[in-house]
Amino acid sequence: xEHIKLQIGCMTVLCYIAYIYFRQCKLYKQKLDKSKFxxxxxxxxxxxxxxxxxxxTVNNLDAVPAIANKILHGLFLVGLDSVIxxxxxxxxxxxxxxxxxxxxxxxxxxxYIINVLLVLFNLHSLEYRHGDFTNYSMGTSAxxxxxxxxxxxxxTFVVFFRRWHYIEGHKRASIFTYxxxxxxxxxxxxxxxxxxxxxxxxxxxxxGVYMNLEDPSIRQLSKHHRETVMGFANLIENRDGNTGxxxxxxxxxxxxxxxxxxxxxxxxxxxxxxxxxxxxxxAPMHDIGKIxxxxxxxxxxxxxxxxxxxxxxxxxxxxxxxxxxxxxNLGDEEYRKMAYEVARYHHEKWxxxxxxxxxxxxxxxxxxxxxxxxxxxxxxxxxxxxxxAMPLDKCFDIIKQGIGTDFDPVIAQLFVxxxxxxxxxxxxxxxx
Numbered sequence: 001x002e003h004i005k006l007q008i009g010c011m012t013v014l015c016y017i018a019y020i021y022f023r024q025c026k027l028y029k030q031k032l033d034k035s036k037f038x039x040x041x042x043x044x045x046x047x048x049x050x051x052x053x054x055x056x057t058v059n060n061l062d063a064v065p066a067i068a069n070k071i072l073h074g075l076f077l078v079g080l081d082s083v084i085x086x087x088x089x090x091x092x093x094x095x096x097x098x099x100x101x102x103x104x105x106x107x108x109x110x111x112y113i114i115n116v117l118l119v120l121f122n123l124h125s126l127e128y129r130h131g132d133f134t135n136y137s138m139g140t141s142a143x144x145x146x147x148x149x150x151x152x153x154x155x156t157f158v159v160f161f162r163r164w165h166y167i168e169g170h171k172r173a174s175i176f177t178y179x180x181x182x183x184x185x186x187x188x189x190x191x192x193x194x195x196x197x198x199x200x201x202x203x204x205x206x207x208g209v210y211m212n213l214e215d216p217s218i219r220q221l222s223k224h225h226r227e228t229v230m231g232f233a234n235l236i237e238n239r240d241g242n243t244g245x246x247x248x249x250x251x252x253x254x255x256x257x258x259x260x261x262x263x264x265x266x267x268x269x270x271x272x273x274x275x276x277x278x279x280x281x282x283a284p285m286h287d288i289g290k291i292x293x294x295x296x297x298x299x300x301x302x303x304x305x306x307x308x309x310x311x312x313x314x315x316x317x318x319x320x321x322x323x324x325x326x327x328x329n330l331g332d333e334e335y336r337k338m339a340y341e342v343a344r345y346h347h348e349k350w351x352x353x354x355x356x357x358x359x360x361x362x363x364x365x366x367x368x369x370x371x372x373x374x375x376x377x378x379x380x381x382x383x384x385x386x387x388x389a390m391p392l393d394k395c396f397d398i399i400k401q402g403i404g405t406d407f408d409p410v411i412a413q414l415f416v417x418x419x420x421x422x423x424x425x426x427x428x429x430x431x432x
Contacts, residue, residue, distance in 0.1 A: 003059045003134050003196075007052030010199035014045045017210050024216035036093065037214040040086045044206045047079035048199045055196050058128055058135045073137050074123045077145040078116050081152075083202055085112045087182070088152040088159070094213065095163035095273075115148040131194035138193060146190045153183055165272040169334070171212045178208030226281060233284035236291050245429055246378055251283040252425045253374035257411060260418055261370075266410055270366050274334060279367050282339035286346050286371050289319025313347070317356045320344030338367055346371040349406045361408075369408040373399060373415050376406070381426065392423060 018041055024030075025038075054076045057064040089108070122140035129136055160167075160179060167175060185201035233247045258279055262271040290298060293315050297308050304312060320343050327336040345359065345368035352360030364372075381395040390398075396416060403412040415422065 004052040004055045006197065007048055007055060007199045010048050010203040011045065011052065013203050014041070014048060014206060017041065017207060018045065021210060021214070021216065024220075028216050028220045030216050030219065036086065036090055037209060040083070040090060040209070041206055043079065043086060044083050044202045047076065047083050047202055050076035050079050051196070051199045051202075054137070055134070058137055061128060061135070069128075070123045070126055073126055074120055074141065077119045077141055080198060080202075081112065081115055081119070081145050081148050083205075084149045084152045084186075087205060088156045090209070091156045091159050095159060095166045111148060111151065115144055118144045129194075134194060134196060136193050136196060142193070149186055150190070153179075153186060157183070165269075165274075168274050168277070174208060174212045178204050178212075181205075181208075229281060230284050233288065236288060246382065247284045249378045249382075249425060249429045250286070250371070250374045251280060252429065253378065253422065254283045254370055255280045256418065256421055256425065257370050257374065257415060260414055260421075261411070264414070266414070267366055275338075275367075278335045278338040279342070279370065281335060282342045282367065283371060283374070285319070285323060285339045286342045286375060287315065287319065288322050288343055289315030289317070291322070292318040313355050316344055316347050341365040342367050342371050344368075346375055348372070350402075350408055351405045354406075364408075366408075369411055373407050373411050376402070377415070377422070392426070 021038070021041065050072060054069075054072050057069045057072055061069065092108075119141045122144065126137055126139040126141055129138055157179060160175065164172065181204045182201045185197055185204070189195060189198050189201070230247060230251075237247055255276070258271055258276045261267050262276070293312055297304065297312055300308070320340050323336065323340045323343050327339065344356065345364055348354035348357065348359045348364045348368060349372075350361055350364070350369070352358050354364075377395055377399055380390045380398055381392060383389040396419060399407065399412050399415055403409045403416075406412075
């Protein structure tokens with residue numbers, strides 16, 4: 001028992017995490033295949049279990065058959081490399097850079113597959129050494145395992161630092177911390193193989209990922225927040241006869257535009273993962289200022305008079321004011337700022353002829369420029385109290401005609417080029 005106390009402690013922690021994680025996923029009805037964390041968790045538990053078993057067998061060589069000892073060590077080494085490899089793939093996934101082309105996928109997977117084969121083919125050369133406190137195994141398989149682990153940890157760090165801005169701001173320090181612990185512990189194990197502390201690295205990594213990225217209760221809280229915002233926005237939209245489809249469609253259009261821009265390297269210095277998530281959450285609040293507009297104007301079936309239109313235009317600055325006053329104690333300044341800008345500036349025009357401030361070009365916040373395209377397209381493509389819905393061809397023509405005048409030319413042009421995806425959203429929401 002004295003040689004496996006560490007592994008028992010780590011396994012206890014992992015079992016607790018697994019119990020809480022799977023229990024909460026079932027409680028909140030969250031799909032396990034939504035991320036690869038459930039696979040990493042199970043793989044980590046198996047690896048720590050094998051670490052404990054091999055720590056026992058290597059110190060009881062007389063009682064354990066040699067072939068069984070080698071097989072168990074081989075499984076442990078493969079398990080360790082698999083966890084490190086899974087970490088690398090996971091980090092690539094959460095930063096949105098997972099390669100789509102097969103040739104690049106092969107480049108990522110090939111070293112791992114080759115390493116596993118080398119570990120297994122060289123098990124016969126595994127040797128057991130006597131340390132001051134415990135026995136330990138060395139040989140070609142162990143060296144190969146260490147080399148691959150070091151390589152994928154290095155790749156993980158490179159991905160983390162190169163894609164730093166795609167990770168939520170409040171999670172960066174924590175992710176860096178458990179990556180650093182993983183690196184230090186793994187490096188220490190390589191330098192002093194007698195220590196047998198590999199389980200610490202695996203446990204800290206899984207615990208860090210769970211707490212920062214995969215806690216089902218945090219995901220559920222975010223879901224409730226989105227539903228609350230969406231419900232509030234729908235109440236406002238219903239005042240002018242809209243059934244909520246406008247909110248759903250514009251939010252999906254905004255998300256589509258932002259992700260397409262980022263995928264094409266456009267405004268990539270602004271469109272971080274945080275930015276896009278905040279934009280999608282803020283989009284439903286873009287017309288919150290309509291709460292201050294009288295029903296007689298919102299529901300008027302005919303054309304507004306100049307005076308009525310002037311009152312209608314006040315919904316933009318009033319929306320910004322409501323956001324600023326209502327969300328001032330929210331605790332998320334980035335989201336509050338985003339919601340304010342979307343509500344206040346989504347009627348500004350690229351040529352400076354919009355309202356309420358007459359901002360032009362890049363004076364208009366990017367979030368509001370994206371919102372403007374989504375809002376106008378949906379407004380003309382759906383039935384309103386004062387007119388029928390326009391054909392989609394005509395709606396896209398309106399966006400085309402507004403390129404460089406009403407709308408940011410980059411955003412509007414991209415919107416037109418992704419027509420098929422836009423129409424898919426339009427159809428899906430209307431039918432659903």
